Amino acid sequence: MKAIVYHEYGNIDVLRLSDVDKPVPAEDEVLIRNHAVSLNDWDFGLLQGDAVNRLLNGLRKPKRQILGSDVAGRIEAVGKKVARFKVGDDVYGDLSGRWGGFAEYCCAPEKALVLKPAGMSFVEAAAIPQAAMLAVQGLIDTGKIQPGMKLLINGAGGGVGTFGIQLAKLNGANVTGVDSTAKLDKLHSLGFDHVIDYTREDFTKNGQRYDLVLDVKTNRPVSAYSGSIAPGGSYVTVGGSLVRLLQVYLSGPWMARFRKKHFRLVALKPNKDLEYINGLFISDKIKPVIEGPYSISDYQEAFRLFDKAGHFGKVVITF
Known part of the structure; x- marks a missing residue:
């Protein structure tokens, strides 16, 4: 599968679009075919490797080499202990703490996800979580x-x-x-x-x-x-x-x-209020503001726009 990876801390230039192995979900996880993912400040903290993020992700080099937390996609496989979702469900959520979202496929615990409303696009869903x-x-x-x-x-x-x-x-x-x-x-x-x-x-x-x-x-x-x-x-x-x-x-x-x-x-509680936002979206009371979306091949352009704070709303990358 295609993924945006990095093997050393630094700026956007250390990111590479590479072929990597598709992940395999654990018993309490689902495998998601990603359709969209959005950028967050945390991605840049992990990329640049400041002191706090090195404690989270490796002192000398990153242990997790695929960034990205706000994902939206379709479930392709489920672990045997997963009860809330099934293959074919469209879901979205925030994978903060495990990341892996800048890839065609990622694994996620079911507690990190909610069902995507039918009228919400994958691009809109990826813009929401964090x-x-x-x-x-x-x-x-x-x-x-x-x-x-x-x-x-x-x-x-x-x-x-x-x-x-x-x-x-x-x-x-x-x-x-x-x-x-x-x-x-x-x-x-x-x-x-x-x-x-x-x-x-x-x-x-x-x-x-x-x-x-x-x-x-x-x-x-x-x-x-x-x-x-x-x-x-x-x-x-x-x-x-x-x-x-x-x-x-x-x-x-x-x-x-x-x-x-x-x-x-505010100490972020990931995904806590996603169902509340779903309700507001369905009733047409809230709508994500999107910059892009950018295709995976244009990831550097998306990252550079975010880095210079030139975006309005959320920067989203699609697969």
């Missing part, structure tokens, strides 16, 4: 979004932000999006009430205060965000550098006690 879960768990589970809230999404044009605006509008929030100049018109068309070009304006210094900030980037120290949070409001981060995330984790109790502002870190 980004939509972070948006749901950031805005609803952790942020406790309510009608009338003033919300800001930093990094609004990526996967989390494009799901986040749709969820926020369903919950009656007034939403500001922060991203680059090239994405502002698209943010408006997606439903953002206000947009901020981060290349021209620092939202932490413009005097505006928000009931809830959802941060996909976490590219400032915690102290910089405090002035943007209304009294009793919340700052919720779903991604960024380990140093910044650690600052949020350690500063949260102090901020809550002395400044009456809540700083929280």
Whole structure:
């Protein structure tokens, strides 16, 4: 089978499209013929091999040599202990922790998957798992979004932000999006009430205060965000550098006690709310925003677009 593989840590140039053996599912796994897979920040952390990801995937060289977690495809074989799915089922889900998605075939435990609705394409399904879960768990589970809230999404044009605006509008929030100049018109068309070009304006210094900030980037120290949070409001981060995330984790109790502002870190629960998203998709209340899709032969173009943050929504690769 064809797969995007890497044998050493580095940049996009170490990736290769190669022929590798088709995997064999364990007793509690299914074999999926992949139709689409999307890119995530975690793929780049594993590719580049920062300190944390080397602990997860090998200190000197990667133990798992095929990246990719958000997969969508059709089941071709099932292990004897699999009860929820059968051969021929169309499924999707997040394989975080085991990866292997950038390949024509992959194996997945049944608990990592849900059935794909008939009206949802494989490309749309591959765009959902990680980004939509972070948006749901950031805005609803952790942020406790309510009608009338003033919300800001930093990094609004990526996967989390494009799901986040749709969820926020369903919950009656007034939403500001922060991203680059090239994405502002698209943010408006997606439903953002206000947009901020981060290349021209620092939202932490413009005097505006928000009931809830959802941060996909976490590219400032915690102290910089405090002035943007209304009294009793919340700052919720779903991604960024380990140093910044650690600052949020350690500063949260102090901020809550002395400044009456809540700083929280979302620890992703993969696939937890996929059935909820299925319901919203079927009722035409949410739709993935897709960049591409790119064919497997054009994987380098897809990776480079993602790496320079030139994409809007989710970058998807098809097989």
